[in-house]
Amino acid sequence: MTAEDDFDEFVRARWTATARLAYALTLDHQKAEDLAQDAFTKLWFHWRKVRDGNPEAYLRKIIASTFLSGRRRRWLGERPTETPPETVVDPATVQVDERLAIHQAMARLSPRQRAAVYLRYAEDLSERTVADLLGCSVGAVKQHTRRGLEALRADLTFAGPDQLADLTERGI
Amino acid sequence: MTDDLGAKLALLTDDRPEPADPAAPIRARIRTRQLHRRTAAAVCAAAVAIAVVVAGSVIGSIKSAEPGVATPGQRTQGLNFTYTRLPEPWSDEPACTTQPDALKYGPAFYVTDGSIPNEHWAVASYYSDGCLVITDEGPAKSFGGAQGCFDQNWQPDQRSQYKTVPAVIPNLSSPMPLTMVMGAVSAEARKVRITAGGKTYDTDAIGTPNSSRFRFFAVVVTATESQITAVTPLDAAGKVAPSPR
Numbered sequence: 001m002t003a004e005d006d007f008d009e010f011v012r013a014r015w016t017a018t019a020r021l022a023y024a025l026t027l028d029h030q031k032a033e034d035l036a037q038d039a040f041t042k043l044w045f046h047w048r049k050v051r052d053g054n055p056e057a058y059l060r061k062i063i064a065s066t067f068l069s070g071r072r073r074r075w076l077g078e079r080p081t082e083t084p085p086e087t088v089v090d091p092a093t094v095q096v097d098e099r100l101a102i103h104q105a106m107a108r109l110s111p112r113q114r115a116a117v118y119l120r121y122a123e124d125l126s127e128r129t130v131a132d133l134l135g136c137s138v139g140a141v142k143q144h145t146r147r148g149l150e151a152l153r154a155d156l157t158f159a160g161p162d163q164l165a166d167l168t169e170r171g172i
Numbered sequence: 173m174t175d176d177l178g179a180k181l182a183l184l185t186d187d188r189p190e191p192a193d194p195a196a197p198i199r200a201r202i203r204t205r206q207l208h209r210r211t212a213a214a215v216c217a218a219a220v221a222i223a224v225v226v227a228g229s230v231i232g233s234i235k236s237a238e239p240g241v242a243t244p245g246q247r248t249q250g251l252n253f254t255y256t257r258l259p260e261p262w263s264d265e266p267a268c269t270t271q272p273d274a275l276k277y278g279p280a281f282y283v284t285d286g287s288i289p290n291e292h293w294a295v296a297s298y299y300s301d302g303c304l305v306i307t308d309e310g311p312a313k314s315f316g317g318a319q320g321c322f323d324q325n326w327q328p329d330q331r332s333q334y335k336t337v338p339a340v341i342p343n344l345s346s347p348m349p350l351t352m353v354m355g356a357v358s359a360e361a362r363k364v365r366i367t368a369g370g371k372t373y374d375t376d377a378i379g380t381p382n383s384s385r386f387r388f389f390a391v392v393v394t395a396t397e398s399q400i401t402a403v404t405p406l407d408a409a410g411k412v413a414p415s416p417r
Binding site: 004007008015016019020036037038044098099106117118121122124152 | 184
């Protein structure tokens with residue numbers, strides 16, 4: 001199997017997870033696909049070096065750094081709004097309501113808070129790993145996570161009274 | 173909350189369009205980026221090459237504005253032209269040309285060299301068939317970087333064509349009448365005999381890659397220009413050599 005075949009197999013195997021992460025960060029399907037493709041493209045130029053190591057971690061690092069650097073360059077491009085930017089989903093189901101709620105809540109977080117929260121609680125990564133991915137200290141990750149969760153907690157459409165009580169009990 | 177949050181975040185990313193083959197567009201991006209990289213590398217290489225050439229020319233012109241200071245950069249480069257090697261005496265040693273616009277002399281080859289008070293000199297033939305240039309390699313510039321071409325206006329029985337350049341040596345306690353005699357003779361010549369101020373000077377007639385028609389000579393005589401009475405080429409047998417063909 002050539003390096004290209006090997007890489008293509010990796011792309012197919014990791015595309016869904018990578019696109020999910022990209023979407024969680026960008027909250028936009030087009031931007032997510034672009035970010036994921038860009039990350040895989042960057043990975044290819046280091047493929048021979050990382051293929052026998054941990055390419056998933058390297059890919060995640062690329063995603064995080066590309067997203068954050070892109071946000072730095074185009075920070076004004078993101079304006080949290082009262083209503084979610086994507087309203088094409090059918091609001092008839094509870095699941096869609098929940099998705100809209102979490103989308104809206106995540107959109108109100110800063111990029112670093114969003115990344116920290118998603119990587120910690122959706123990807124279940126350690127604070128140390130998240131710190132490496134975001135290029136910051138563990139303390140900064142704790143702070144981003146705490147503030148992110150506080151913002152989510154404050155969002156009444158996301159967390160109900162019971163959940164808020166639960167958060168308070170856990171000291172989060 | 174955190175377990176619940178994980179589930180909610182999973183729900184957030186559930187509903188996404190999946191491409192049929194995600195590897196295909198990525199492969200296309202990789203090709204595009206590789207092309208851009210190659211293009212950028214080629215452009216950078218071209219820019220560097222141009223910068224090097226321009227810098228070299230500028231530095232060369234600055235250095236060549238100081239006659240007498242020979243530098244390796246002024247050595248003749250790229251000797252990829254064809255020529256017929258003449259029998260000895262022969263010189264194909266690339267020469268330094270220390271004059272302004274040194275590059276115009278390339279390719280140049282040493283004919284001979286020598287010394288006078290305060291100065292080392294050399295004479296080189298250069299690209300044009302039948303031309304010589306003096307390269308003064310000292311502080312005095314005694315011969316002023318003179319040059320001459322001897323490839324035209326040969327009379328039917330003319331056996332040599334030469335130029336005389338008196339040396340001007342400043343700060344010399346007792347002035348010496350030194351004169352450079354340099355010129356061309358036919359390819360059949362091997363030596364040149366010069367009579368000046370009652371003395372006879374023999375010097376080699378040197379072939380160089382610059383000419384298959386002429387050999388060149390240069391010598392400094394202790395005499396004034398007007399005291400030079402004969403310049404005679406001699407062939408391998410010691411007889412007077414014929415005129416150039």
